[in-house]
Amino acid sequence: MYTAKGQLDANALLKQYSSLVRRLAHQMIAKLPANVELDDLIQVGMIGLSDALSRFDAAQGVQFETFATQRIRGAMLDELRGNDWMSRGDRRHQRTIETAVHKLEQKLHRAPNESEIALEMGLSLGDYQDLLTKVRGTQLIYLEDMSGADGDDDYLDRHQVRDEEASPLGRLQDQRMRQALVDAIKNLPEREQYVMSMYYEHDMNLKEIAAVLKVTESRVCQLHSQSIARLRTRLREW
Template structure:
């Protein structure tokens, strides 16, 4: 049966719930790196909505919208997982950098310099900066961070905080406590890196434009960004973030 506008019931349900898809997409986008496109999240969420429509049974205890939210979120998380393209070797290098940052931070009681990090890793400054260049695209949060601790020998520090979110990474990212912890971590960055992160994530300048502001090359901006993300991840791990600041 069609309505007065010639729409099938399926089309009416989609039209009714598209605002929900967009709301969830923009909420998630606000907590993700600038390279994540909200349109991709909306498209993935729409697929999740269609999946919910095909699977939902009116006899289920959950209301359709509650059920649909779960499917929409799951589809968006799958989309983010598909964009996690950084090679494993590069991710391992960045973990080593994070570990060195953590050790030095505890010893020096301040943010270590690039030269100090390179020395701890037994690398020349040039080789260390090349690893930062290779790590372009390093993200604050990976799906690997939500694996059970010890699955691959690494400390998945965010996994410990999924308990209150029913093991839902999206719920963790949307928590106000996580946002506040991240703001605190950004505030602890060296001034240059703090400015860079503000220009990149708040002002949405590209690397070339940020380079013009800072008076450095685009490649140098990429290095500083990778290092800043490593500092943020280390800060969250070091503070043993528990969802409450």
């Protein structure tokens, strides 16, 4: 969209791509703790979109939406990093869940159910489900604990595109990780497979998934968190 003077119409583009900001914010919020506000992410994302408009150069041969997506995500991640969105306590809870899942898988030779995980952690089923809601799932591919045992890495940095990821070796490693992820998802309990498929393959948000499964959005959040814990356990071994 251009003005009569042949310049990009910033106002028109801000309006047109505001839906992109909302979509990216919804995708990101599902991976974050409940204390992160969706409206805050959207507001910061709009700043990223405005920045993209001011910096975009069509001569570089990149589509505006691709360029804007990087700027919007970057702005959101900078905001999250600045506010230390994931506390050490949440990281510790996440690792505790994963440890219990891993121990039970080794013992039972199958995926443990929620009651078994709760018992292993010394929690009631209700308390365990509350904990799943609290941790609210974390990053699926860039696993927090793969690079160190202390869990203090700023793994938001791992959302950023690195040069090596564009190399043939990087692409091959990514393909292998993706295949490992596909195999791990196939071993999830059936309902959790549905959740992951709807969320990651069909780009549905938690509210939409809840409507399909006829459960509450909070319940979908719990299933998503539990799935992430199982997958992180499997992929750490990869």
